[in-house]
Structures are given as C-alpha cells and as structure tokens.
C-alpha cells in the first residue's frame with residue numbers, strides 16, 4: 001500500500017503552477033509524468049492564460065486563479081512552481097513560504113541581493129523545501145561529466161570555462177520584461193546564470209556539490225545595448241525597430257573558488273549564431289572540451305574520445321530535463337532532505353551574478369559572499 005504523501009484524495013502531492021507561460025508547460029508535463037504529483041491549480045495574471053495552459057495539458061479538475069494569495073488557499077496545494085517573470089519571484093516565494101508550501105523556483109531567484117536575503121529568511125523560518133531551476137544539472141551530458149570529474153577521470157580540476165551564447169530576443173515570450181534594465185537587470189541574471197551555475201557545478205569534485213565562490217572580477221560590453229536591430233536565430237533573419245535590450249549583452253567574469261579552482265564564464269546575448277553552451281574542464285590528468293575527453297585513464301588514446309550524449313545545445317524548454325529535476329525534488333520532499341540545488345545553494349550562483357555586475361560598475365574585483 002502506497003504511503004500517503006500529499007493532500008490530494010489519492011495521496012499525491014497537489015501542485016499549484018503560478019505563472020502560466022512558456023516554462024510552465026514543462027513544469028506541468030513533469031508533474032504529469034511523476035506518479036506522486038497532480039496539478040490541482042494554476043494561477044496567472046490572466047485567468048485566460050491559466051485556462052489555456054490547463055486545456056493544452058488536458059488537465060482535469062484543476063482550479064484557476066488570477067491571484068496567488070487566493071490560489072494558496074486551495075486545500076490541496078502542497079507544492080508551488082513559481083514560473084512568473086524574475087522580478088516577481090521574491091514576492092511569490094515569500095507568499096508561498098508563509099503559506100508553508102514547498103517551492104520550485106524558476107531561475108533567476110530575484111533581481112537583487114536584498115531579495116536573496118528576504119527569501120533566505122522566509123524559507124528558513126518556514127522550513128519548506130526548495131529547488132531552483134538550474135535544470136541543466138540534470139542534463140545527461142552534465143551528469144556524465146560530473147561523474148567523470150567526481151571519479152578523477154581528469155585528475156584534479158583546476159580550471160573551468162562555461163559560456164551561455166544565445167541571441168535572446170522577441171522569439172521568447174518573456175523578453176518584454178527581461179530586456180529592461182529595471183526588471184531584467186543584466187545578461188548574466190536573465191540567462192547567463194545557467195552558465196554561472198554550471199561553472200560552480202564543474203568546479204567542485206563532489207558528485208552533488210557546487211563550488212563556493214570567493215571572488216569575482218568582470219567586464220561587460222558588446223554592441224547590442226540600446227540597439228533596435230534584432231536577430232532571429234531560428235529563421236536567420238533580422239528584425240528592425242525592435243524594443244532594445246537595456247543592458248550590455250556581453251559579460252565576461254573570472255571567478256575564484258574556495259577550493260582553489262579558477263573559472264571563466266561568459267554570457268553572450270549579442271552573438272549571431274544558433275544557441276550554444278560550450279564547456280571546458282581542465283584537470284591535472286586530463287581535459288574535456290564539450291563532450292570530447294582526453295584523459296590519463298585511456299593511456300593508448302591517440303585522439304580525443306567523443307562521448308555521444310544529450311548536450312545542453314538548445315534553448316527550447318522542451319529540451320530541458322525538467323522531468324528529472326521534478327522527480328529529484330519529489331524524492332527530496334518524501335525523504336525530508338534538502339536538494340543540492342536549493343535556495344541556499346542557488347544564492348551562491350547569484351552572488352557571482354550580482355558580484356559580476358558590481359565589478360563591472362566599479363572596475364574592481366568583488367569578494368564573496370556579500371550576504
């Protein structure tokens with residue numbers, strides 16, 4: 001007999017999806033794919049979006065709301081997926097924590113250090129579990145590479161490089177909020193935080209460990225800030241008179257970690273090319289360039305060994321491993337343990353993001369952590 005785990009009548013965890021946009025479709029699909037969860041409610045700015053999302057996912061007996069506080073009163077909500085634009089994440093997380101709900105928080109966590117502090121206090125006071133959607137930690141190639149680093153295939157890693165290259169623009173439904181200085185804040189925050197998190201992930205040897213940043217130095221530039229010409233990488237076309245991006249699209253950061261590993265990470269939203277997410281890891285017994293490996297483990301090796309895998313090579317949310325992330329989170333809740341990618345851990349990734357922004361402003365390195 002299956003142990004009752006959640007509050008729905010069949011004992012599943014009831015889920016509220018908040019923010020019925022692009023990424024929510026994959027959260028819903030992942031909950032539908034998990035035998036222990038059921039989506040019981042959707043809330044969004046417009047009820048119409050919530051209804052559309054419910055119909056598309058063929059959800060039955062789902063309650064629809066336009067207001068988060070009302071939705072949180074639904075008797076069967078155990079978990080909330082926060083899928084709103086980034087400038088709303090903090091207030092959403094505070095409301096969910098106060099209501100005692102476990103929370104899946106879309107990246108980025110929030111738009112400033114003050115918000116990180118507020119979320120840390122709220123989650124700690126309420127004791128709820130969290131996972132932040134640095135979903136690439138569950139990408140198959142990420143998992144293979146992390147295992148290789150953990151098992152010493154490269155010896156001891158001393159240098160890691162990761163890059164997020166994507167001409168984000170109006171092809172993304174979230175762009176109108178994300179392109180602004182007030183709500184988007186920076187290219188690292190809007191999208192490059194995936195590469196920052198990957199840098200931490202591969203800079204640590206533990207299989208479920210991300211490295212602790214102690215200093216960041218960054219520069220930013222590129223040509224796209226204020227530019228009204230946009231590129232559509234899917235159709236290889238140019239769009240004129242587009243509302244401009246209000247911050248620099250190119251940021252490059254150097255990061256020192258407490259374990260001695262050095263990192264270089266960039267976000268390049270100015271690039272004219274399809275999406276790419278290059279990864280390089282250098283150890284004292286081998287190196288990895290994307291999915292190509294050179295290692296002392298293979299003494300007869302005469303050329304790079306290429307490991308076929310699913311690479312982080314698409315910006316499409318349907319390509320992202322949300323199923324594995326949600327399955328992991330449900331196990332954490334059931335086993336009453338923290339995720340390696342919880343709020344507290346994700347704050348360290350955001351420390352680099354906000355530290356980089358500060359470094360760009362002052363021209364000086366920034367010691368971390370600052371909160």
Ligand SMILES: NC(=O)c1ccc[n+]([C@@H]2O[C@H](COP(=O)([O-])OP(=O)(O)OC[C@H]3O[C@@H](n4cnc5c(N)ncnc54)[C@H](OP(=O)(O)O)[C@@H]3O)[C@@H](O)[C@H]2O)c1
Pocket residue numbers: 018019020021022023024043044045046047049050083084085086088106107108133134135173174175190317320
């Ligand atoms: N982890 C990943 O790989 C990944 C991938 C994509 C996006 N994301 C993140 O997910 C978040 C959402 O992105 P998205 O691509 O799904 O954007 P989106 O398509 O624009 O969806 C955002 C949704 O939030 C709703 N919303 C806006 N303001 C609201 C408010 N005041 N109250 C309630 N709902 C509100 C909108 O509602 P209406 O439709 O009702 O107006 C919209 O449906 C962002 O933080 C983004 O960075 C993460």
